[in-house]
Amino acid sequence: MQVPMLDLTEQYSSLRSEVLEVLDKVMSSSQFILGPNVKKLETDVAEYSRVAHAIGCANGSDAIHIALQALGVGPGDEVITTPFTFFATGGAIVRAGAKPVYVDIDPITFNIDPAKIEEAITDKTKAIIPVHLYGQMADMERIAEIAKKHHLAVVEDAAQAIGAKHNGKTVGELGSAATYSFFPTKNLGAYGDGGMIVTNDDEAAENCRVIRVHGSKPKYYHHVLGYNSRLDELQAAVLNIKFPHLDKWSELRREKAQMYTSLLKEKVGDMVVTPIEKEGNYHVFHQYTIRVENRDELQQFLKDQGVQTMIYYPLPLHVQPVFKDLGYKEGDLPLAEKAANEALSLPMFPELKTEQQEYVVAKIAEFYGK
Structure with missing residues (x-):
């Protein structure tokens, strides 16, 4: 698929x-x-x-x-x-x-x-x-x-x-x-x-x-x-x-997000950190972004299985070459740097099919030997 x-x-x-x-x-x-x-x-x-x-x-x-x-x-x-x-x-x-x-x-x-x-x-x-x-x-x-x-x-x-x-x-x-x-x-x-x-x-x-x-x-x-x-x-x-159509599309994105979270918790467990909607927030899920170890290896595996993913973002701004004159170095903002090594965004759009989501999660589970 x-x-x-x-x-x-x-x-x-x-x-x-x-x-x-x-x-x-x-x-x-x-x-x-x-x-x-x-x-x-x-x-x-x-x-x-x-x-x-x-x-x-x-x-x-x-x-x-x-x-x-x-x-x-x-x-x-x-x-x-x-x-x-x-x-x-x-x-x-x-x-x-x-x-x-x-x-x-x-x-x-x-x-x-x-x-x-x-x-x-x-x-x-x-x-x-x-x-x-x-x-x-x-x-x-x-x-x-x-x-x-x-x-x-x-x-x-x-x-x-x-x-x-x-x-x-x-x-x-x-x-x-x-x-x-x-x-x-x-x-x-x-x-x-x-x-x-x-x-x-x-x-x-x-x-x-x-x-x-x-x-x-x-x-x-x-x-x-x-x-x-x-x-x-x-x-x-x-x-x-x-x-x-925007509000309808936002609701569909939220439904897809709930489906991902449910499937990932069932099939993969704590190998994947799923997004959390803070209390009081209404999240419109422009991206559904998980946190994982071995992120780059997982991304390549999913690509080989026909699943496109994206990394938003692989290098935080404080260590971008164009901003080197600001004086930041690796280690200055550790949480952002850790996120840059772990964040992976899965396919997300209102028309995403349930069988597509099930396939994505099945392949993630396969990668982690679940």
């Missing part, structure tokens, strides 16, 4: 006629930049996130960068974040002119450990970026308390977590701003790149709108240095078709 990490063909097949119709409408209108589809998506995502503003941009990486700049983060500032995340989190901080300060993770959720944030705060600290990794929100209540105490901005990197909740609060409600990615593999994915910033801060929202069009307001008059980072009208049209 072949089990892909992600298969978007069935999803597209179910939406094909709607997608083609709306794309034809955009093409016929010849309005390709910041048109009605972008406005509709911004309105709907803002309402979904329970915030006042949503600002579409070119991708999730730009969303973080623009949000930081809009909140006043720049040269000489420090931004505290997690090392166990995609490169865009740290890259956006440096692109904004600031310095990333990495603190270790909670080994249960893989998210930033709030208990380690306060000791990393200096007089140069301007913001915190928690990453809601794999679809589960970080402990935003504690992070928001720390930020309020020290007068810091909080930019939630929710590239993997649209629809997630923490004690009833949505992404964006407790932070200064939150950012989404609509990369095709995401829970709400476009057919190309796309991103969005959501915020309740009126001034930050207006700054984001200006920054995404080269810092222009009014047109051709530039008071700040901005970028060309607009959400494409064609991508917004696709996302508007997909968006009403």
Whole structure:
């Protein structure tokens, strides 16, 4: 059996006629930049996130960068974040002119450990970026308390977590701003790149709108240095078709996660550490990530058996070569480094079949001699 990490063909097949119709409408209108589809998506995502503003941009990486700049983060500032995340989190901080300060993770959720944030705060600290990794929100209540105490901005990197909740609060409600990615593999994915910033801060929202069009307001008059980072009208049209299905897809992902956990506990036992949904959280399972010893050997074995898996992420940011000037070394953030050696993400998408999951778990059990 072949089990892909992600298969978007069935999803597209179910939406094909709607997608083609709306794309034809955009093409016929010849309005390709910041048109009605972008406005509709911004309105709907803002309402979904329970915030006042949503600002579409070119991708999730730009969303973080623009949000930081809009909140006043720049040269000489420090931004505290997690090392166990995609490169865009740290890259956006440096692109904004600031310095990333990495603190270790909670080994249960893989998210930033709030208990380690306060000791990393200096007089140069301007913001915190928690990453809601794999679809589960970080402990935003504690992070928001720390930020309020020290007068810091909080930019939630929710590239993997649209629809997630923490004690009833949505992404964006407790932070200064939150950012989404609509990369095709995401829970709400476009057919190309796309991103969005959501915020309740009126001034930050207006700054984001200006920054995404080269810092222009009014047109051709530039008071700040901005970028060309607009959400494409064609991508917004696709996302508007997909968006009403998001909650259903999240529930299906949760069902698949429960199935994996049940099968793994039954067939493999304590050889595999399964994901834990923290009490009060609503996990949308962008990834179903287990922790195992002999991770690389297991991944190769599964590949040989037709099962695709992914490692998110094999090298934490604090020891990435591009950040060597920050002075970190191996051993500085041991929990993130341990996770990088043990984390393995199994196939996960709403259309994943039960027999595919049973096959994946059977092969994991075979590897461990169960």
